[in-house]
Amino acid sequence: xxxxxxxxxxxxxxxxxxxxxxxxxxxxxxxxxxxxxxxxxxxxxxxxxxxxxxxxxxxxxxxxxxxxxxxxxxxxxxx
Numbered sequence: 916x917x918x919x920x921x922x923x924x925x926x927x928x929x930x931x932x933x934x935x936x937x938x939x940x941x942x943x944x945x946x947x948x949x950x951x952x953x954x955x956x957x958x959x960x961x962x963x964x965x966x967x968x969x970x971x972x973x974x975x976x977x978x979x980x981x982x983x984x985x986x987x988x989x990x991x992x993x994x
Contacts, residue, residue, distance in 0.1 A: 936983035943976035 925933070950956065950969030958965065 933983060936980060940976050940980040940983075943972055943979070947972035947976060 947969045950965050950972065954962075956965065
């Protein structure tokens, strides 16, 4: 019989991918917020375009991170 801890532990591969996903989420959030709030950014684009692009990057970060939180269909709970 397996204890509850053994069934709920993630494999090293899944733990690494989760850490990588969290790191990517943080990087995309910093990039998006930087584009929105950094006034002297040397891009030479219109401030409205920068805010829209920063918002799109933030939405992408949230969608990407939500994909990591969903449970894989291959994983079946063993009761």
